Each structure stands twice: as structure tokens, then as C-alpha cells.
Amino acid sequence: MGRLKLLTLAGRNLLRHPRRVALAITALTLGIAAVVTLRGVVGGIQQLNVSIFVDGSIGALQVHRTGYTDAAQMMPLQLDFEDTPQLREKLLAVQGVKAIAPRIYFGAALAPPGDQEAAYFMAIAVDPLLEAQVAPRRVRWASQWLEGTAPQLLLDSTFGEALGLPMPSPELTDAQPALLASDRDEALNGEVVKIIGSVGQGFPGDVRQGLVTLGLAQRLLRSEGRVAEYAIAVHRLDGLAEVKRGLEAALGPSFEVHTFRERVPVLRDVEKAQDVFGLLMSGIVLAVVLLGVGNLQLMSVMDRVREVGTLLAIGMRRRRVVALFVLEGLLLGLIGSALGLLIGEGVLAAIDWHGLKLAAPGAALEQDIHPALDSLWRWGITVAGVLGATISSGIAARRLSKLSAAEALAAP
Secondary structure, three states, X not given: OOHHHHHHHHHHHHHHOHHHHHHHHHHHHHHHHHHHHHHHHHHHHHHHHHHHHHHHOOXXXXXXXXXXXXXXXHOOHHHOEEOOHHHHHHHHOOOOEEEEEEEEEEEEEEEOOOOOOOEEEEEEEEOHHHHHHHOHHHHHHEOOOOOOOOOEEEEEHHHHHHXXXXXXXXXXXXXXXXXXXXXXOOOEXXXXXXXXXXXXXOOOOOOOEEEEEHHHHHHHOOOOOEEOEEEEEEOOXXXXXXXXXXXXXXXXXXXXXXXXXXXXXXXXXXXXHHHHHHHHHHHHHHHHHHHHHHHHXXXXXXXXXXXXXXXXXXXOOHHHHHHHHHHHHHHHHHHHHHHHHHHHHHHHHHHHHHOEEEOOOOOOOOEEEOXXXXXXXXXXXXXXHHHHHHHHHHHHHHHHHOOOHHHHHHOO
């Protein structure tokens, strides 16, 4: 019997038991759809995590003076560098670089009007226009964005509420707080600032943070024309390594360049944990579904003992009998997996269309999640469904093929 005839016979056998086959296909379809949906949502969360850091915080790449990163927790003002148009043009000329935003990180104190105690926090000085090009999420998270070089301040929403300060500040200067900071010579400087609103964070962390205009920080720190960091936006994240090498070649040994993954190594650990969780849950769901499919196939095989005896009696070889049932499982797996993939992709498209908002544990700011399912997971899940149905059918048929023709025909 040729392979084509065997495949045709397998298809006809499936049509002979429509109810049982429909039940097996339905179980496999729902299982594959559930796994595709789960993995797509996990993939969307992983992409969101990356975007929170790249588009909402540190940027894709960061440029510092050599040695700054090792002392970053101290926010050393002595390791700043001159911010010149020539230096910016040199970096923008590197292939893959999209935008540059200068920044300064420094410790500051906010002294409310009256007799209240000053509150200490980490201030991040940014150029409002350039920061919007590198970290657009940060702009969206702010109730109102900074402008120019004015003495303006955005506080973390939780930190601002804890201080009990009105946001925005009153228009009267006497009712506005003062921002205090020490320059590189340890001289304390201050300037009255207006709290124009609040800004959220995508990840939980130290809420004692605030954003100020770069011009304000340079006046306070006596660092006119100097910055501590360039945050770099790139056109494609998958070309980050090449861009980093280009920046290092353009800058020389006086500067160091880091990717966001090097600055936030915990992100890779989080992604690995999410991958393990997704793989474990997918495996559990598929195992339960395939056990059910295998049980249905075993029942189907045991109900066809006399049919197998007839096939053996007319001269069909045992391996052909096994191949017949394997082909039935293959067809069942192909149909169920294909339908499950289509339904799962449809669910992901619906989630993407209607939106799904989640907040990271410990973070108050909810984020839009857009599901993402890469080709490796898509085909891996589909192949797992097909192979699982095929193997379970083959195992059930192998037990039956060991019977002789006489034993099979004599079965009740």
C-alpha cells in the first residue's frame, strides 16, 4: 500500500468517528490557543520592560567620562565633560544614532516655604526638547512637561504627595520651595523653583526623584556648558552592539559607552525568569491537553481491534498498521494546531486592539501591553502540538500491533 493511499485511508478513518475526532481537535485547539495567548502576553511584557528603560528612563546607550559608571552612585560632578556642538555632531554622525540628550544627575534638597524640614532627593537635569526625543515615555508620564531653562521641577508623584506640597506650586514666589545643591567645590547654592507637576515611573524603585531643566542645574552646580551624560536613542535596538562600537571609536579612551542592558543587568534576569515561567506553564497546559488527546486516541485504537486484525489478515505489515494510526494522529495534530494558532493569534490581535493595562509589582503607573509572539515560539508551539498528537497515536497503535491476526479477530 503506497504512502498516498495510506494517507487517504487515515483521513477516511478520522471521518468515520466525527464526534471523537472533533473532541480531540477541540481539546488540542484550545490548548494551543491558550499557550499562544500566554506566550504572546509574556512577550509583550518583555518588550514593555525594555521600552520602559529605553524610552522612559536611561535610553538605549549612555556616554560618560571614563570612570563615571564605577562611581555613579556618588553622582560625581568632577567627572562631567564639556557639552559642545562639535561633540554632539560627532556622535550623531555615527551610523544608527537617532538622537542625543544631555543630562546631569546630582543630589539636591527641596526646602519648602516656612519652617518645614528640607527633603533630599536625586535630581535629574534634562534638556526638555532633546529629552523628549530620547525618552518619549518620560514625557507622557509627566502631568506637564518642562520648558526651556526655567526653574521648574517635576517630582515623582508618590514623593510629592508624601511631602504634602501643592503640585503645581502657587504662582507667588514666596509660596514656592527652594532647590538647594552643592557644586563641585562643595559650595551650597539655591534657587526658588516652581513645581509644575508630577512624573511617574514604570518600574518600582526609589521615589525620591525629580526632574529639573538642564539650565537650572548648570546654574546651581556652577557647571555652565557641562554635562555628566549623553543618553543616546538608536534607530534599531537589534543593532545596538554596532552602534556602541561606532561611538567608542568616535570618542576614544576618554569616554565610556554602555548599553541599557549593561547598566540594568537585572533586566536580563527578569526576562529569563519570565521565559522559564512561560515555558513551564506552556508545558503544563500542553501536557494536560496531549494526555487527553492520547487517551482519546487509545480509546479509538482499542475500539478498532478487529479492524486491525482484518488488516493483518489480508497481509498488511505491522509497521504499516502503526503508520496508519500515526498518520491519523498527524492529521489530527495538524488540524488542531493550525486552528489553535489561528485562534491564539486572533486573541492576541484583539488584546492589541482593545489594549491591556498592567502595572509592574510595586509600581503605581499602569502601562499598555502590546502582545508579541516571535517566530521561534510560534512554530515551536505548533510543532509541539503536532508531534504530541502524532506520538500519542503511535504509542497507542504500537500496543495494538503486537497482537496476532487471530487474536485481534477473536477480540469481542
